Amino acid sequence: MTDLTAAPVLVLLDHTADGALRTPVREIVTLAAGLSGGAGVHGAWPADTEPSPDVLAELGALGVTHVHRVVADADLHLSAVLGEALASLADATGARLVLLVSSFENKEAAARLAVTTGAGVVTDADGLVVEDGRYVASKTVFAGTWNTRCAVTAPLAVVTVKANSVTVEQVAAPVTPTVAEHTVTASAGARRVTVVERTERPASGRPDLGSAHVVVVGGRGTEGDFSPVEDLADALGGAVGATRVATDEGWIGHDAQIGQTGVTVSPRLYVGAGVSGAVHHRGGMQASGTIVAVNSDADAPIFEIADFGVVGDLFTVLPQAAAELRRLQSEG
Incomplete structure (x- = not known):
């Protein structure tokens, strides 16, 4: 039986343009800390900004042991590039589980990651546990009429988690995350799409729809x-x-x-x-x-x-x- 607690968990650290953590990230980091055992939680930080000391302190209080500042030679906002970056980082860290907040963009990146690595993917999960050496995710389907449990049999599990599914908790012994740069070279296939324009949504002052309480x-x-x-x-x-x-x-x-x-x-x-x-x-x-x-x-x-x-x-x-x-x- 595989001891999944011997492998680290990799979490995508979504953040705003000014480097603030998006609220649901705290939830999946809490989930990762409970699943990683003593192997640690590794965070992937797309390097459009630097994680501030305050953000690093917060991540350490939630159990993140390593923060990888991901640098790519292509736009990490593209799902194909982000998927390859996460695949590279999962291989480098030995992670058996990659967690992402469930959003349109992240679900597409999760699919790209699965194509690259042969991983098993569960999207819109509202819970995740380890049973019999496998990750088992829970989710509702068919317009919320069925509750299902999905066991990932592939060596790598990729799970996107719905916001408001996990209660945020700090770890008993906060740590200071180790910060390192991880450089990725995008494939020719990932470069076929380019971003020609980006328009910021006007700020409403209200929370994000997908993560609002x-x-x-x-x-x-x-x-x-x-x-x-x-x-x-x-x-x-x-x-x-x-x-x-x-x-x-x-x-x-x-x-x-x-x-x-x-x-x-x-x-x-x-x-x-x-x-x-x-x-x-x-x-x-x-x-x-x-x-x-x-x-x-x-x-x-x-x-x-x-x-x-x-x-x-x-x-x-x-x-x-x-x-x-x-x-x-x-x-x-």
Whole structure:
């Protein structure tokens, strides 16, 4: 039987352009620390910035023992280049497990990594354990109706983990990570795609949709007016999402779409306003911790999975809820 705790775990350290760790990275680092045993946690840091002393201290408190500043002769934002870089680093460290935050970009990089190495891939996992010498990931499928467990039989496991799946915990004995540079030469195949332009999204001040603890979602019932949805999201410190109908109508950008063909979210609190609860939308949010539905149609399918439902006009209910939240916050 293979002792996986004798091999290090490799984690992709996603960060913003100014070098701040993205929130879900702390979760997968916590997961890695619990799975690595004494072999250590190695972090892959794409070298568009340098990890600051504060970031290194935080990573050390979470159990990261080594940080590899990955330098490539091609753009690491390209999934093919990032996949090859992770393959090279996994080989150099002897890692048997690579963890990434579950996002569109990272799932594509995970697929590229699997093609390069022959690894077994599980995407959108919400848990990971070691059983009988194998990594076994848990995830929901078929619009959240089935809970599955996937055992990776390949020598290398690549797992993307949904945000809000792991409680962040510091290790008992913090360490100072060793920082080293890892240089990668991209293949001719990885170079076939080039980045010709990059446009930064305008800052909204709200958390990222895929990793937010609170998400307020607007559907057809908004009739294009997302102001009460945005106001409640701001009162809760949450992100704003939408159904496919709302994005197709042009009421909000497609990057806000939640569902099987959009972003998959698993916040601690989901609030759906004017959302019918069609199966393709439920597939992207049914793993949420607490589901609150506000809809004027008492027969809307969303009420079948809601923990708390309000039959009423969202343009009345949401402003009242936001006002009450702000009143309570001011008193606290």
